[in-house]
Amino acid sequence: MTRTSAPGVRVKDLTVVYKTPAGELPALGGVSLSLAPGTITGIVGESGSGKSTLALSLLNAVQPPGRIKEGSVEIDGLGNVVELTGEELRRARGRQVGYVFQAAQNSLNPLKTVGKQLLDLGRSHxxxxxxxLLKDARALLGRMGLDGGRVLDSYQHELSGGMRQRVGIMFALVLNAHLVVLDEPTTALDMITQAAILKIVRDVHHERGLTTLIITHDMGVAAEVTDSLAVMYGGRVVEHGPTTEVLGSPRHPYTKGLIRAIPRLSGDIDEARALPGRPPTLGTIPKQGCVFRERCPMRIAVCDTVDPEPVTRDARTVACHAVGRPATPIVPKEYV
Structure with a gap:
């Protein structure tokens, strides 16, 4: 389907499980999230929070032993991606949904030049x-400050990390996809290259009229480029809202902990305080109650047995029993 405007995305009650010797364990537990058309949405959280699993679900690309067990991913112009199969799904990937993988070098074939891989991509679609197609790719690479002709004639080992990341962005855009997912686009890059990549993301997003999703663990990246921000923990979205509001006045205790842990360049360095404990793994996510309760300074009795429902007020969504209600918290010993 031809589309000329940025699509909206609506993820509803999405559950993704992985088969293990202990049975099927949830990596995502009923996630609901909307991406407004034409916006840049960021997803932040510690490693293992489910960020990349959620991103892969937008392409229905969760690989075995994982599978999408329940829920839907509605994308304007495509419908429910979870229901797409075979040729219809293959054509949607790349042509309508572009994806920039976390390790750019792993998405490039070391035995073919960038140009030959681009031609393969064009033929497959x-x-x-x-x-x-080659002309458009050269122009895109030129917009990113690269010599397009030279890059297309190069193998992956002849390109730096920052150059490979830009090639990944080019592959995601060259087929004119209007929904683009970037998984950790600045990981392992130096600060100057990070700044250049983020500027490219902003510029291309606005010039091409995209809806963009950025997966990151870096709050600075989220603050720099995103319009809205979702915070994930234990396979749940625990807070979501406008980026300036989420970072400026966080409501969920996990969001507060993430922000408090950010090192400062000035002032008292002791103000930065790491979150106590460790994030849950597939095998340790509790089957009932709040997934964050073991590390939470606002824990109350109901957190042990009831999973908090997301509540939306003033464009802010928070899933926490203790937010907005007076109660005596059960303070974990790490906070005493």
Whole structure:
């Protein structure tokens, strides 16, 4: 389907499980999240929180032993991606949903030049005008400050990490996808290259009229480029809202802990305080109650038995029993 405007995305009650010797364990537990058309949404959280699993679900690309057990991913112009199969799903990937993988070098074939891989991509999506595809790729790479001709003639080992990351962005955009997912786009890059990549993301997003999702563990990256921010923990979205509000006045205790742990360049360095404990793994996510309760300074009795429902007020969504209600917290010993 041809689309000329940025799509909206609506994830509803999405559950993704992985088969293990202990049975099927949830990596995502009933996640609901909306991406407004034309916006940049960030997802932050510690490693293992479910960020990349959620991103892969937008392409229905969760690989065995994982599977999407329940829920839907509605994308304007595509419908429910969870229901797409075979050729219809293959065509949607790349052509309508672009994906920039976390390790850019792992998404490139070391035995083929970038240009040959681009031609393979064009043929797989039945592009009739392959010279025009190459021309567009050279122009995109030029916009990113690279010599497009040289890059297309290069193998992956001839490119730096920052160059490979830009090639990944080019592959995600060259087929004119209007929904683009970037998984940790600045990981392992130096600060100058990070700044350049983020500027490219912002510029291309606005110039091409995209809906963009950025997965990151870096609050600075989220603050720099996103319009809205979702915070994930234990396979749940625990807070979501406008980025400036989430970072400026966080409501969920996990969001507060993440922000408090950020090192400062000035002032008292002791103000930065790491979150106590460790995030849960697939095998330790509790089957009932709040997934964050073991590390939470606002824990109350109901947290042990009831999973908090997300509540939306003033464009802010928070899933926490203790937010907005007076109660005597059960303070974990790490906070005493």
């Amino acid at each position: 039945d592009f009739d005008d392959l010279p025009a």
